[in-house]
Amino acid sequence: MDASEIPVSINNDLEKRIADAFLIFDHQGNKTIDIREVGTVIRYLGCAPTEQEINEIIAATEMEDASGQIHLSKFLPYIVSLLNERKMEPAAPEKLLEAFKLLDIDGKGVLTKEYVTKIMRDEGEPFTQEELDEMLQVAVDVHSGLINYEHYLNHLMVYL
Structure with a gap:
């Protein structure tokens, strides 16, 4: 068949x-x-x-x-x-915000593209280059070159 x-x-x-x-x-x-x-x-x-x-x-x-x-x-x-069975559900927005704040040692509300790239490649479950590129395309502010993570999370919530 x-x-x-x-x-x-x-x-x-x-x-x-x-x-x-x-x-x-x-x-x-x-x-x-x-x-x-x-x-x-x-x-x-x-x-x-x-x-x-x-x-x-x-x-x-x-x-x-x-x-x-x-x-x-x-x-x-x-x-x-x-x-x-509710398997593989993404983390809640509050958990994501908490994680970003842990990475933001200075408490400025922004992270550099380079720092996030390093974390996403080297820690936990590594992102592929394609996944990383897709994320950064949305996350990085075109004017400052930084990632305002609250803005990024708000953007993500629109699509979930």
Whole structure:
């Protein structure tokens, strides 16, 4: 059976939202994505997975007969379950603000691009260069070259 012929039942708004996000990255039009797209799909859904969580999703949903591919029919129920369990939720705005304030030793309300880049690369779960570039594009004030983190968090909350 061809991958595009495997049936996928979509029964509610959550399943439709997941399927719609998944299909954005289905470049072959056969209800599959490359495993390298999993993190992008999950983040598109508003989740904040760790690399370990992404690897767990891949391990649980990768097609047995087509290494490197994930079919919507396995991905959908697995992700519905994770989302219903409230897994991979992003940190609350208050927690993010608290974290930024801890980094702001001088209490000025701003951080340098260089300092944030170093932290995001060297501490905790490292960002990829692409993730870092996307974040900095939004976070850095074009006039001052600094990151006013309260402004940045307010901007993020509009899109969550």
